[in-house]
Amino acid sequence: MKIGELSKRTGVSIDTVRYYEQQALIPLATRTQSGYRQYSEDDVARLKFIVQAKELGFTLREISQLLGIQSNDCQQVKSVAEAKAQELEERIAKLSRMRDVLLEMAAECGQSASDDPCPILKSLGE
Amino acid sequence: MKIGELSKRTGVSIDTVRYYEQQALIPLATRTQSGYRQYSEDDVARLKFIVQAKELGFTLREISQLLGIQSNDCQQVKSVAEAKAQELEERIAKLSRMRDVLLEMAAECGQSASDDPCPILKSLGE
DNA sequence: ATAAACCCTTAAGTATACTCAAGAGTCAAG
DNA sequence: CTTGACTCTTGAGTATACTTAAGGGTTTAT
Numbered sequence: 001m002k003i004g005e006l007s008k009r010t011g012v013s014i015d016t017v018r019y020y021e022q023q024a025l026i027p028l029a030t031r032t033q034s035g036y037r038q039y040s041e042d043d044v045a046r047l048k049f050i051v052q053a054k055e056l057g058f059t060l061r062e063i064s065q066l067l068g069i070q071s072n073d074c075q076q077v078k079s080v081a082e083a084k085a086q087e088l089e090e091r092i093a094k095l096s097r098m099r100d101v102l103l104e105m106a107a108e109c110g111q112s113a114s115d116d117p118c119p120i121l122k123s124l125g126e
Numbered sequence: 127m128k129i130g131e132l133s134k135r136t137g138v139s140i141d142t143v144r145y146y147e148q149q150a151l152i153p154l155a156t157r158t159q160s161g162y163r164q165y166s167e168d169d170v171a172r173l174k175f176i177v178q179a180k181e182l183g184f185t186l187r188e189i190s191q192l193l194g195i196q197s198n199d200c201q202q203v204k205s206v207a208e209a210k211a212q213e214l215e216e217r218i219a220k221l222s223r224m225r226d227v228l229l230e231m232a233a234e235c236g237q238s239a240s241d242d243p244c245p246i247l248k249s250l251g252e
Numbered sequence: 253a254t255a256a257a258c259c260c261t262t263a264a265g266t267a268t269a270c271t272c273a274a275g276a277g278t279c280a281a282g
Numbered sequence: 283c284t285t286g287a288c289t290c291t292t293g294a295g296t297a298t299a300c301t302t303a304a305g306g307g308t309t310t311a312t
Contacts, residue, residue, distance in 0.1 A: 088225040099214040106207040
């Protein structure tokens with residue numbers, strides 16, 4: 001398939017696909033004799049993965065590592081994946097704490113008299 | 127205290143403090159007669175909060191909302207905080223799924239023969 | 253009183269991740 | 283066979299969040 005179809009099937013714009021190729025997130029596409037890029041189902045899957053990972057806050061550099069573009073060394077990919085899982089664990093813990101803090105903030109806001117200072121700065125920042 | 131001390135106590139660079147002021151994340155500092163910015167403990171707390179929120183992936187715009195810089199309307203701050211808590215909830219769920227996916231990936235990588243293709247592209251992207 | 257350390261402003265530069273524009277070649281339908 | 287949709291490349295522009303540079307006052311310690 002050509003780049004337009006790939007774009008429609010993944011929701012990634014044509015320009016962004018070319019950008020990802022330039023950044024080596026996806027391999028250099030094979031070309032038709034006239035120079036058009038040709039893509040396969042594997043490319044669709046790879047792009048969908050990139051989209052997912054991006055939504056989760058991974059940088060392109062991290063995604064590149066995850067995809068292990070430069071190497072087919074499964075063991076290396078494994079250790080990267082495990083390290084990322086660990087990072088996610090920590091991030092989840094942090095986010096959970098932040099969520100609790102926000103809810104506490106909201107509760108305090110609801111209770112204080114309307115002309116009291118907002119309690120946010122008191123309850124946070126330390 | 128002056129900007130240098132504020133910087134040291136919060137880990138935020140002097141330039142970044144001035145940038146945050148320019149972006150209205152912190153209020154315009156009062157000045158000495160010679161034009162030096164003067165800060166208080168409240169400013170320290172506010173900056174520490176900004177640092178925490180940033181680590182959790184909030185944008186400066188979102189943090190600005192959280193801090194409710196333009197308004198002392200506690201109820202508005204409350205609703206922003208609750209909305210953010212809800213967003214965090216969803217983000218935590220997504221991150222948890224991603225962590226599971228990564229661990230599954232790692233497990234598969236560990237099992238496949240070393241010359242098999244890496245199973246990542248198969249197990250993801252759909 | 254003078255040198256080091258600190259502060260000021262304005263403006264430009266950096267990294268990430270796109271996004272758009274210009275100018276030109278290619279392909280499919282009527 | 284031509285028109286419109288699609289693709290190509292190169293290069294510049296955008297947004298976010300800083301960071302650095304240039305040039306010049308202020309404070310503090312000796």
